[in-house]
Amino acid sequence: MRVDVLGDVLALARVDASLMATFDARAPWAIELPARQGASFHAVVAGTCWLTVDGMPPRRLAPGDLVLLPAGARHELATDPDLPTRRFDAELKRSLIQPDGELMLAGPGARTRILCAGYSYEAHAAHPVLSLLPPVLQVATAQPKSGPWLRTVLDLLAHETRGGAATGSDTAAVRLLDLLLIHVIRAWLDTGGDAVGVSWLRGLRDPVTARALAALHQRPGHDWTLDALAATVNVSRATLARRFTHHVGEPPLTYLNRWRLNVAAHKLRNTTLQVAAIAHEIGYTSEFAFNRAFARAHGHPPGRYRRHTQRADC
Missing domain, CATH: 2.60.120.280 (Regulatory protein AraC)
Structure with missing residues (x-):
């Protein structure tokens, strides 16, 4: 796909x-x-x-x-x-x-x-x-x-x-x-x-980085490792890490963590899924770990974030 x-x-x-x-x-x-x-x-x-x-x-x-x-x-x-x-x-x-x-x-x-x-x-x-x-x-x-x-x-x-x-x-x-x-x-x-700065958008212009981005977006909840991602895009681990970081500005798994939490934020705003279900969908085995990571990224734990954004949209 x-x-x-x-x-x-x-x-x-x-x-x-x-x-x-x-x-x-x-x-x-x-x-x-x-x-x-x-x-x-x-x-x-x-x-x-x-x-x-x-x-x-x-x-x-x-x-x-x-x-x-x-x-x-x-x-x-x-x-x-x-x-x-x-x-x-x-x-x-x-x-x-x-x-x-x-x-x-x-x-x-x-x-x-x-x-x-x-x-x-x-x-x-x-x-x-x-x-x-x-x-x-x-x-x-x-x-x-x-x-x-x-x-x-x-x-x-x-x-x-x-x-x-x-x-x-x-x-x-x-x-x-x-x-x-x-x-x-x-x-x-x-x-x-x-003219575009270092970002995922620039990464779309590099074939190796673009394939890696597509794989992460297709299966954000997969238990990715750098070795598994490199094998998916048919390059060495070192080549993937170097090219991805050069174009995107951060290593592949760091990007994946941010993307997972952005997907989670979208689901919290636009669905009624339970927090535990969202955590599982994006690859977290521990709801506690998800809550901590989400709060660091978005300033509030998932439940409070959902209530805050729903009030802001009213």
Whole structure:
């Protein structure tokens, strides 16, 4: 069974997509999008525009360009980066929204069409994913390796957002945004992922480390030893330890312990399983040992953690 480590982590962190707007504007125009909790995403479907993020030079976006701002940084979109901006707030949104839900900005010039979305993630998730990415991640559907797949998903997304009241169009758009996020990160890793720091995300680029990560994610409750994991990925114990630690920043079994406790935290938040059952599922033979390890990692023993996070979500 092939395990998708990236998808596994995204699911555990409950990274959820929501379509914010389809923006259709004619030049000249310039808008400021305030910082938000979560990530911001833009896909240019037609026309061109400029993206400006504080502290960075403006970058030109062309049709087929996709931009992810993992930390939801304040940014500007404009036909000219020197134009004065209008802040995109509730009042501006009300003035631009059309009966079909699109945001339209009239003007005499060239047309630009952008799909804008957001990604939120579970505040209590301890296994970061979006935080490991650079402040601005840009990929293009013109790139040869990942571009065709990105283009296909983007075309489907554009089709669904034009569907208006078509049955299931909103649900289809959100599912496609989930898929698009994985493809964007994958494409970035293929082309510009050297910028990522030492982490499990960097480890996905190394074939030996990626196979080891997949094995640990597939069977987190297994009684892994370094020898057993090395045999599973068909390398020596020394090679596995060296490459895994170099890319991920910690030895395989240290990573496994953290991943087990993150899985446990997810189960405590989202299931009614007893603490003892969760401990057994992730490979602990002693509930006492699990309680101690969990408290060190998350600041509270499992029972108190469950009560605290349930109150926070109310």
